Amino acid sequence: MTATIQDLRNVYRSLDPAGQEKARSLGDWFNRKGFWTEAQQRLVSSLVTRTRLPTAQLDLTGLNALFDIASRNLQRPFIVAQVDNQMVKISRASATSRNPGAVYVKAKGGDYLGKIAADGRWMPVAEAAAFPNLAKLLADLADDPAGVARAQGQAFGHCCFCAKMLTDARSVKMGYGPVCADNFGLPWGEK
Numbered sequence: 001m002t003a004t005i006q007d008l009r010n011v012y013r014s015l016d017p018a019g020q021e022k023a024r025s026l027g028d029w030f031n032r033k034g035f036w037t038e039a040q041q042r043l044v045s046s047l048v049t050r051t052r053l054p055t056a057q058l059d060l061t062g063l064n065a066l067f068d069i070a071s072r073n074l075q076r077p078f079i080v081a082q083v084d085n086q087m088v089k090i091s092r093a094s095a096t097s098r099n100p101g102a103v104y105v106k107a108k109g110g111d112y113l114g115k116i117a118a119d120g121r122w123m124p125v126a127e128a129a130a131f132p133n134l135a136k137l138l139a140d141l142a143d144d145p146a147g148v149a150r151a152q153g154q155a156f157g158h159c160c161f162c163a164k165m166l167t168d169a170r171s172v173k174m175g176y177g178p179v180c181a182d183n184f185g186l187p188w189g190e191k
């Protein structure tokens, strides 16, 4: 499979700084010329493939911080989100578990997909390969939890943080409810 400019854009965020610099220059070239040389195409493919390896380092500390806030307000906070046409559940390991402070990611049936270590590193297991867009979802959630929750709520009709259907007009518009906004420290309502 030949990696495309869109593939390169999709993985950009999960590349290390050196990889991002290469990706930028490859993107600039493509935008000017409309094609890549064979050598460039090989480099694009290697950048795209590299980010699919479990060693790809994402900084997901934003998600750890989100769960820090939610854990003050809830016994077992979680986030349910849809990715690659499947539901995943993101929840914090209990304080007495083997991984206190880590955040677990599981598929709907309960299959373990990986964990976000207490220092924000994403550590997927082989099963996560069935979810090509999972790392991006996690990165987006870490960067902009309210934005992702809004997009998910509006697309699928339920709140990411409690899985309840969104009913009143304001919650539908926000994509999540006021109680969950409060629990997760997110904005709610009109400015």
Ligand SMILES: [Zn+2]
Binding pocket: 159, 160, 161, 162, 163, 164, 176, 177, 179, 180
């Ligand atoms: Zn909710």
